[in-house]
Amino acid sequence: MSLVLDPAAQDLLFREARTANTFTDEPVTEEQVQAIYDLVKFGPTAFNQSPLRVTLVRSPEARERLVNLMAEGNQPKTAAAPLVAILSVDNEFHEELPKLLPHFPQAKDMFFSERPVREQAAVVNGALQAGYFIVGVRAAGLAAGPMTGFDFAGVQKEFLDGDHTPLMIVNIGKPGDDAWFARSPRLELDEVITTV
Amino acid sequence: MSLVLDPAAQDLLFREARTANTFTDEPVTEEQVQAIYDLVKFGPTAFNQSPLRVTLVRSPEARERLVNLMAEGNQPKTAAAPLVAILSVDNEFHEELPKLLPHFPQAKDMFFSERPVREQAAVVNGALQAGYFIVGVRAAGLAAGPMTGFDFAGVQKEFLDGDHTPLMIVNIGKPGDDAWFARSPRLELDEVITTV
Secondary structure (H helix, E strand, C coil): CCCCCCHHHHHHHHHCCCCCCCECCCCCCHHHHHHHHHHHCCCCCHHHCCCEEEEEECCHHHHHHHHCCECHHHHHHHHHCCEEEEEEEECCHHHHHHHHCCCCCCHHHHHCCCHHHHHHHHHHHHHHHHHHHHHHHHHCCCEEEEECCECHHHHHHHHCCCCEEEEEEEEEECECCCCCCCCCCCCCHHHHEEEC | CCCCCCHHHHHHHHHCCCCCCCECCCCCCHHHHHHHHHHHCCCCCHHHCCCEEEEEECCHHHHHHHHCCECHHHHHHHHHCCEEEEEEEECCHHHHHHHHCCCCCCHHHHHCCCHHHHHHHHHHHHHHHHHHHHHHHHHCCCEEEEECCECHHHHHHHHCCCCEEEEEEEEEECECCCCCCCCCCCCCHHHHEEEC
């Protein structure tokens, strides 16, 4: 075996984990969210910039506003999921850098004084952290999957502000009946990885 | 415990895993790369678009060209790492969609006929896959960490083409002596997660 991670964990995080389309009624608790964050916060980002922000949509009123902003095909599962999370990035993440990178606080002004540079860094590092977050949700025994089919400007206006850009929306919960489509094919190794 | 994933796996993937600054001489094998890919290829992306591509820099000549394109502070570790991977995205990923999404091949033309839309989708979903890839490297018992301090135009010109945009470069290998800096602080839960 070339992997050190035990096969049950491989299954839990990747091989048997799937993007659910139906859910049970079992709630996702604050304790689960805390445990997920306390695990995935350690995933690396460039300059430890940590731009990902998460908005948990818990109130029925907020859920209704969000469902109305989803693409039609995503509305039923976003209405049904025990928890919905809006993942966004903070384009003003550099304000936290002196705290996040205490051995090199100059990074804030040396590299991130310009907003377009921050926006580009935030989307790459925020999406990287979204990858860790999805793995973390699965580590809690829950199904998660990214959706990008929604009104980005509407979600920003309704739930965020001008400094926060939506990245994706994730439905979270225990899979229900007939939760999966058939697994879609993946690219072969030699279509993805080349050697020079 | 709110997590299902066993504590040893939590440590391996997040809590004890770190971005290494020094490495042993132990090579990273093709079998390890294959095992990592065969695990992380199952991570979800929007429309299963799977835009991430990986260029393994194995020849001494290619390594030298790459080191010259790294920011000065990244050059010694990129020169020393047993394996260096250039992660990029394929902005023409939509050509593979009929194969990747056999139940909805129209997505190629309905959503991805315009290059700017593809570029935005590719960077978000490619960085998401980079998160899975880094977790997969750690699942193989190896250290990995993203670097964005390099000449992006130079790396694209030397190693890629006009359809592939560099995302980050990852040094991979077994950690060597004094491999870690002190762990940098992370944001508190309430700085990252809000509830509506």
